[in-house]
Amino acid sequence: MRRPSHRGQTLVTYLLLTIISVIGLLPYYWMLSCSLKTNENMFLVPLQWFPNPINWSAYGDAWRAQDFTRYFLNTTFVAVAITLGNLLLASLAGYSLSKFRYFGRGALFLLILSTMMLPLEVTMVPLFLIVKKFDWPNTYEGLIVPFLVEGFGVFLMRQYLQSIPNELIEAARIDGASELRIYAQIIMPLCKPALAALGVFTFREAWDMYIWPLIIVTKDSLRTLPLGISLFMSSFGTAWDQLMAVAAIGTLPMVLLFFFLQRSFIQGIAISGLKE
Amino acid sequence: MGDHLSASASTQSPLFRKSLRLNIAAKQALFGYAILLPTLAIIVIFRFLPMLQAFYISFHEYDLIRPPRFIGFDNFIDLLQDPLFLHSARVSVTYVVFSCVPVWVVSLALAMLFNREIRAKNFFRSAAFMPVVMPAVVNAVVWTFMYHQDGVVNTILGWFTLDPIPWLRSSRWALWAVIIIGIWRATPYYMVIFLAGLQAIPQEYYDAAQIDGADAWGQFRHITLPLLKPTTLLVMVLSVIVAMKVFAVPLIMTGGGPADSTRVLPLFIYQTAFEFFKMGRAAAMSVFLFAAVMIFTIFQIRLFSRGEE
Numbered sequence: 292m293r294r295p296s297h298r299g300q301t302l303v304t305y306l307l308l309t310i311i312s313v314i315g316l317l318p319y320y321w322m323l324s325c326s327l328k329t330n331e332n333m334f335l336v337p338l339q340w341f342p343n344p345i346n347w348s349a350y351g352d353a354w355r356a357q358d359f360t361r362y363f364l365n366t367t368f369v370a371v372a373i374t375l376g377n378l379l380l381a382s383l384a385g386y387s388l389s390k391f392r393y394f395g396r397g398a399l400f401l402l403i404l405s406t407m408m409l410p411l412e413v414t415m416v417p418l419f420l421i422v423k424k425f426d427w428p429n430t431y432e433g434l435i436v437p438f439l440v441e442g443f444g445v446f447l448m449r450q451y452l453q454s455i456p457n458e459l460i461e462a463a464r465i466d467g468a469s470e471l472r473i474y475a476q477i478i479m480p481l482c483k484p485a486l487a488a489l490g491v492f493t494f495r496e497a498w499d500m501y502i503w504p505l506i507i508v509t510k511d512s513l514r515t516l517p518l519g520i521s522l523f524m525s526s527f528g529t530a531w532d533q534l535m536a537v538a539a540i541g542t543l544p545m546v547l548l549f550f551f552l553q554r555s556f557i558q559g560i561a562i563s564g565l566k567e
Numbered sequence: 568m569g570d571h572l573s574a575s576a577s578t579q580s581p582l583f584r585k586s587l588r589l590n591i592a593a594k595q596a597l598f599g600y601a602i603l604l605p606t607l608a609i610i611v612i613f614r615f616l617p618m619l620q621a622f623y624i625s626f627h628e629y630d631l632i633r634p635p636r637f638i639g640f641d642n643f644i645d646l647l648q649d650p651l652f653l654h655s656a657r658v659s660v661t662y663v664v665f666s667c668v669p670v671w672v673v674s675l676a677l678a679m680l681f682n683r684e685i686r687a688k689n690f691f692r693s694a695a696f697m698p699v700v701m702p703a704v705v706n707a708v709v710w711t712f713m714y715h716q717d718g719v720v721n722t723i724l725g726w727f728t729l730d731p732i733p734w735l736r737s738s739r740w741a742l743w744a745v746i747i748i749g750i751w752r753a754t755p756y757y758m759v760i761f762l763a764g765l766q767a768i769p770q771e772y773y774d775a776a777q778i779d780g781a782d783a784w785g786q787f788r789h790i791t792l793p794l795l796k797p798t799t800l801l802v803m804v805l806s807v808i809v810a811m812k813v814f815a816v817p818l819i820m821t822g823g824g825p826a827d828s829t830r831v832l833p834l835f836i837y838q839t840a841f842e843f844f845k846m847g848r849a850a851a852m853s854v855f856l857f858a859a860v861m862i863f864t865i866f867q868i869r870l871f872s873r874g875e876e
Binding site for chain 1: 592595596598599600602603605606607609610611612613614615616617618620621623624677680683685690691693694695696697698699700701702703704705706707708709710711712713715716717718719722751755756759760762763805808811812814815818819832833836837840841846849850853854856857860864
């Protein structure tokens with residue numbers, strides 16, 4: 292009696308899953324397939340679902356139209372620097388806040404926490420004025436330094452480190468290990484899962500950064516990929532094949548990151564649910 | 568004699584041992600401060616001070632060239648009478664409400680779907696997750712293309728014999744186009760958070776409920792929902808804050824148009840500050856945005872903790 296309804300349920304489940312997958316993947320498919328179409332075939336009626344003829348020239352053309360190599364390297368450099376900075380500083384701060392006793396620890400932690408929910412959109416004007424005082428518009432410092440650590444990362448590392456028993460640290464101290472060595476050789480290896488998740492999360496955010504570079508970068512040589520792509524769209528708005536090609540290349544690192552570090556990638560999102 | 572005294576005092580007296588321990592404790596505290604210092608410096612300079620300064624600037628008229636001039640509450644009063652600002656606030660509220668509510672429902676439903684035994688689960692879950700992987704700017708570019716009059720969205724509408732919609736060219740539809748993208752991109756993100764929450768619910772609860780004869784709806788209503796409450800609250804707060812910050816997609820797709828229909832608050836703040844160079848006014852807008860984020864977060868937490876009693 293249960294079986295038919297069970298089978299029907301299964302069918303509905305897989306139908307749903309298929310529709311969800313199509314919705315999730317359609318923009319990717321469309322981006323790729325249109326980057327390989329010729330511009331005349333872009334808006335045929337009825338729509339051309341598979342590129343025919345396949346035309347690879349858009350990738351080269353777009354790459355030559357603007358200095359995308361430079362933009363790509365800029366983004367990579369900025370994102371890597373921000374990620375490394377966050378891993379180092381957040382783990383140090385989290386270690387300090389969870390395992391050391393000193394005056395004002397609770398207050399300092401609260402101060403850091405209070406900035407966690409603060410959107411950049413609220414502080415962009417004063418942040419710009421401060422960065423201008425440092426003379427950092429149009430520099431890598433301006434793109435990187437304000438984002439070297441976030442309250443969220445500190446919070447995450449502190450929570451994680453609290454679960455590590457103090458005895459481990461005490462034992463190392465009795466063995467005569469220096470504090471720095473304890474951090475580097477005992478604490479860091481134990482934090483690997485948290486660091487991986489935080490690292491992927493930070494890298495994704497940094498790769499995505501748009502509003503801040505838009506504010507402080509005006510020099511072409513410092514443009515990041517998101518700036519380059521949006522500029523390309525406003526100046527070559529009708530060259531859809533090239534635009535899609537550029538978009539595809541800008542997405543590729545994220546897709547690779549997702550496929551090779553899938554667990555950490557998803558973990559990175561799941562832990563952003565830790566904010567409480 | 569003196570040597571002997573000092574030697575015995577330094578090795579045996581409890582005072583010495585105490586000072587030795589204090590010395591170690593002080594050294595450790597110092598180390599603790601030292602490794603916190605870089606983080607503290609960055610957070611204070613680039614997060615905390617700007618937050619305070621946003622308030623300060625909002626009471627001034629400042630165009631980056633002449634020195635700031637104190638004008639009291641004028642920026643705030645002007646804003647409350649400025650139809651463009653009120654319109655922008657309305658656009659933001661519409662965006663937040665209509666992009667968040669569907670996301671809560673759909674992301675929870677998806678999480679429950681993926682929490683079951685499914686064949687090829689990893690494939691389906693990865694496919695559903697892909698919107699999170701796409702960078703925001705790419706997202707805007709690709710969807711602009713898909714919303715084209717003869718583009719893929721209108722083609723699919725045509726399959727259901729619906730008329731093509733002039734998505735980004737009409738002030739009636741443009742905001743909905745932006746909202747759809749917001750839903751597309753946010754849903755899998757919160758699905759992952761819900762999934763983590765669901766997996767923390769012990770299976771025994773469901774087993775016990777089944778023995779008691781509870782049906783699927785009863786289980787959802789009396790086990791899943793109550794136990795998922797902290798996660799739900801978090802998803803609500805996070806998603807609203809993220810939606811309040813939406814910027815790249817409307818800027819790139821429509822620049823705020825047509826007829827200001829997609830000019831959300833962050834976009835208006837950006838334009839006021841960096842296109843019209845009215846820093847004070849932009850800062851006052853930020854203060855409103857900040858207040859909205861705060862009030863909303865507190866309100867939602869209150870709402871949820873009252874239900875618990």
